[in-house]
């Protein structure tokens with residue numbers, strides 16, 4: 001019997017033994033500082049029915065090449081650090097099932113962000129798209145006026161965005177318009193508008209209305225398709241546009257700043 005990465009992967013939900021799903025051929029993007037250009041290396045990986053892309057990459061790292069560099073932290077779709085492209089499609093490696101993909105699996109770093117080494121990218125390129133004094137995730141806050149069940153004093157509110165950068169990777173506009181602030185930052189901006197918590201709304205709208213802001217978006221919705229966290233960046237960009245247009249129609253003569 002072939003050895004799989006994880007014994008549980010050979011058991012279905014009812015506990016019935018299932019035949020191993022593997023092996024799979026992984027074609028992995030490789031690049032180290034000083035290399036003239038990136039290349040791909042191929043590995044045969046024994047997988048089970050519930051093996052994730054991350055587990056397969058770790059298997060390669062442990063059993064075939066310890067120099068393979070990849071990022072991860074939570075392993076449950078919360079931290080956003082394991083984002084990659086799998087057969088050209090953005091996804092979180094820790095929750096992307098090998099079984100659903102096919103026999104040949106190409107894993108590459110996310111796009112539109114500089115590659116540091118192998119599957120590791122420089123995420124500063126994503127964060128620098130945000131206004132200077134704004135973090136991508138705002139601090140949580142207690143909602144004292146929310147209806148809560150007995151025994152719970154208050155709900156704590158968090159943000160949905162996990163800072164993975166998959167929307168920036170998937171955005172076809174970022175490819176050609178480097179200065180476009182992009183879907184993650186604009187989605188954040190719309191979220192702040194939704195619940196300003198003391199933020200300077202006029203400054204925010206001015207930033208969103210700038211030449212590299214919301215009007216650069218081509219409304220292709222690839223960012224929304226790529227987002228693993230339900231943020232729906234494209235809809236939020238459309239909403240920001242609606243807010244800007246509404247203000248322009250209500251308040252300002254044609255061609256002036258609606259903020």
Ligand code: SF4
Pocket residue numbers: 080160161162163164165166167168183184187223226227228229230231232233
């Ligand atoms: S909006 Fe979605 S895809 Fe973009 S960084 Fe946030 S969680 Fe990731």
Ligand code: FES
Pocket residue numbers: 071072073074075076077078079080081082083092093094095
């Ligand atoms: S390791 Fe945290 S989202 Fe995948």
